[in-house]
Amino acid sequence: MNEPRASVIGAASPGGAPRILVVEDESALGLMLSYNLESEGYVVDRVERGDEAELRLEESAPDLVILDWMLPGVSGLEICRRLRARETTRTLPVIMLTARGEEGERVRGLSVGADDYVVKPFSVPELMARVRALLRRARPERVAVKLTAGELELDRETRRVRRGAREVHLGPTEFRLLEYLMEKPGRVFARSQLLDSVWGLSAEIDERTVDVHIGRLRKALAKGDEVDPIRTVRGSGYSFDETFGRG
Structure with a gap:
């Protein structure tokens, strides 16, 4: 689930x-x-x-x-x-x-x-x-229209994200970031990996840009006392928390 x-x-x-x-x-x-x-x-x-x-x-x-x-x-x-x-x-x-x-x-x-x-x-x-x-x-997760984790649902076809009854409003980059992280819950991605996969190999931007967009993604996903599904691994990067939604 x-x-x-x-x-x-x-x-x-x-x-x-x-x-x-x-x-x-x-x-x-x-x-x-x-x-x-x-x-x-x-x-x-x-x-x-x-x-x-x-x-x-x-x-x-x-x-x-x-x-x-x-x-x-x-x-x-x-x-x-x-x-x-x-x-x-x-x-x-x-x-x-x-x-x-x-x-x-x-x-x-x-x-x-x-x-x-x-x-x-x-x-x-x-x-x-x-x-x-x-x-x-x-790779069934790469061709699924919907990715779900707990109450969080990402719909690739409509480009919409919902958390329970609430619609989560994301920019195009934040949507791609969440999509990429949700495909492999628990896997830690370095900033350089996220740059290559989300922005593209030809993107000429600083790795700190990843932190900015992760911050925006977190702000949109977790309101009030809601649990943040994005995990920071010090010195390594970011991952989608594989325990999110359990219990």
């Missing part, structure tokens, strides 16, 4: 939207995939080389990878093999794209750890359905 949970499945909003890495060396196909994924509400990063994909994956793991089999630099097959060998990416969902339709090649792709295998040319609606299915299984 008290940990954020999925109540309805649907595309998440920016800030807490699932991140998808598209690794495809055909520019036109990569652009088409990016356009359709972004239309579904996902945050998309796109690269055209296997070695570039390796660098992106080392920087920050996405929620799902769409990976072409044949790539310059490092093959998609080898990237998938390396992902499965690393503890941090062992369970990262991977959909492999290839022009190879023979059963033997399909088995080979799945044997190195791909979760799904799509042969070109493919139906875009079918691929989108496979993406949604994999995300539901792997």
